[in-house]
Amino acid sequence: MTTTEMPQVTAEEPAAQTARSRWNWPVALLVLLAAVPVVSMIVEVLRSPRLNFLDYWSVLGLASTPSGQYHLGGLFVLYNGHPVVIAGTLFWLDAKFFGGSNPALGLLVVVLSLVVVAAMASMLPRRLSAVKRAGLVAGFAFLMFSPGNMENFGEGMSGTHWLSGLAPAIVAIALAHRGRTVLALVVAVIACLGHGAAFPVWAALALIAWLRGDRPWKVVTPIVVAVLGGAVAYWTLPSSGSIPLPTFALDRLLAVVSGTLGMLWSTQIPDQAMLAGALSLIVLVVGIALVVRSRTLRPELRGPADEPVDNAGWTGLSVHILLAAIMIGISRAGLGDTVGESGRYAVISGIAACSVVAMVVLLWRKLAVLPAVVIAVTAGLVTFTMGSEQATNVRNQYPDQTVLAIAAQLDATKSMTGLRMNTSILPVVKGLGAYPFTKDFSLDCGGIELGSKLDVSQAPVLPGGPGHGRSGGYVESGPVVGDAVLGGWAMIDNKGPDCVLVVDDQHNVVGGGAVGIRRGDVAAAMHSSTFETGWHAVAAPQATNPQVVVIAAGKPYRLPVAPKQ
Structure with a gap:
């Protein structure tokens, strides 16, 4: 008598061939669920004011001659401590071809955020079931497109600047996770022309190569590039609008770092955001330590959960986002203990939350499919709901952009200054024919x-x-x-x-x-x-x-x- 042994689904991960499960209704429902926050944010972007905000005007001035011609050389500066080569170029293209449209930049932020979600999804190991991966992606979507991150979508210039560095940095991490080191290095260079938050990518790339057991040059090269590139930037790039470093105080540094990591969980109660951020920090540090420990074990001593290659990309991303939060703490702590809860830092908080959820699911090998999906989706939905107040705060700023556009049309320079638009940019905006100096004003x-x-x-x-x-x-x-x-x-x-x-x-x-x-x-x-x-x-x-x-x-x-x- 011949018997056929049926595969069993246990609390542990299914076998590799089971992980390649065919398209089924739970996956389809989770994919549709992941689309909900994306569509919601697209609607919000289309409702945002046409006139751009704040730093857009100063950076556009760096990217343009007084007559509105593109001026690449003006972008090789550190604006408030950050590179603006990519962001400034995008701002100029927006002014030249889209009439200086804030919603156009907001839609670009949507695209870049989708790139981030796709890059993170690509690092989920195939040993995870399709349902579990779909649940994680749904959670990522709710975290990245949370209303708590509205400032970076509704004020497109902010999200464009952040993600012109962070999006390629995360793509570089995903490439390194797959062993494509040379391409990862090229993309990382591009990332570092976008925003200062991309700088820790070099530490992430070196760590990923080490965890994978790659050749030594793949570990050393990112470190060498970081040191040489940092030295060249420090000694050659002028600074524009730089914020002075505060006197060091450990408590203030930890407050800002924790507030940055936990910003999505509370914008109204500082202690709540700091607590959530501190817990995120602990989870990420523990996760990083566990993966690093597994790498130091001899192969014969490693258990089922000790798979540093599987977890390399997420470990590198966790290191990157922690270092980025620490950089914010060092550079901005002098502005106050709660500065980390500013809306512009929500993108850091969102990526950190994605890392927390992913590391928990990846390292908790015995976590069954249903609890894993519940954890990922619940984390996303709860965070999405808690962002409503921050979204309202951003929407409340919209009417003044209408007033600012009229003030610019009237050359009401005092009002423009009060509404935080650099009056010296007017000749550039008029030369480019950007809003509000358009026929449809x-x-x-x-x-x-x-x-x-x-x-x-x-x-x-x-x-x-x-x-x-x-x-x-x-x-x-x-x-x-x-x-x-x-x-x-x-x-x-x-x-x-x-x-x-x-x-x-x-x-x-x-x-x-x-x-x-x-x-x-x-x-x-x-x-x-x-x-x-x-x-x-x-x-x-x-x-x-x-x-x-x-x-x-x-x-x-x-x-x-x-x-x-």
Whole structure:
């Protein structure tokens, strides 16, 4: 009698041939689940302001001549301690071919984040079942595309700069994990032209080669390149906007490092972020130590879990991300203990979280498929949910970009400076024809634009303050003057206004701004369920006797200035 032995699925990993499981419904569902945060973030990017943010303008100035021509030589500097060769080039290309579009850079960040997820997925060993790998990828997607990382997507210049270094660095690590050292070295050089957070890639490449048992030159070369390259950069590259190093204090360093690693878990409670980051740090250090220990054991003494080759890439990535967090701690600790919880560091926190989840699953060999998937997906979903508050903080900054675009159009330099745009960049932006100096610039006010005529002499004045039924409004920022950021609220028939304008005494439209800003205090005072009643605006510097006007259902309403308290 002949019997056929059926393969058994135990708590341990399935055999190699079982790991190559065919496409099945759990894998399909997990792939669809992984797409959810990606699609969600694409929608968020498309909703972001058209005008770029903050450092975009300074770096664009380095990448351009005063007339807007590309100037590669200007990018060979350390901007706030970071290289900007790749980011500056991308910013210039964005200004030249996409009109200086913030959403265009945001979509680039989405692509680069997908590259990071794909590179990490490629390092998952084939001994893992397809379901387990799909579960890890779903977790990676929720961590990388978390709302807590909104600053790097909604403010595309930030994510572009970070990932122009980190994305190629992680690709280099994935290549080294596969033994493709020469190509990994080339990609690592590119990474180091993108951002300072890519610098630890050399330590990662050397460690990966050692864990794999590669030839000695593969271990030594990354170290030599790092030393020589660092020395050349230090002695030859000028610095622009560098932040001075703080006086060393171990407690402050650990606070910033932990806050950076745990940023995604809390942006409102510092101690919670530091605790999560400290736990991540411990898990990664233990994981690194276990893999390094397995490499030092003689092959005959290694157990089933001692597979340094399988874990080499993830160990290198863990070292890289820990060193990057330490670099941030050393360079930024002087700004405060909680600086590590700034939204721009969320990408470091996300990659660190991916490393934690992967190292736990890889080193816990007896972890069954279902618990592994639950751990990975739960970590991603919980982190994604906790990022909502940070996402709201970023969205709240969007209206001021609308005001800034109008201020640039009006040459309102004081307002531009207050809204953190370098006024010296205006000739470059005009030379490139980038937004807001494009033909499609608009106040989004039913065809009324800057320079239009609008007679509001007969327009009703909204009653000031609460207690006046369903309508009211105020200019709360003081007297209406040119080249100043104005602010207040307006409600017409229990609804917020459609747009806001500034009109001078000759009926010329000399300014405008953004509406739809949430004002919970107004809703409470007016006993209304309408929250989007706030507005911000700016007027031309030389505007004569300007007044603020809101438009609702095609009708203008004038706003009184709130009395001094």
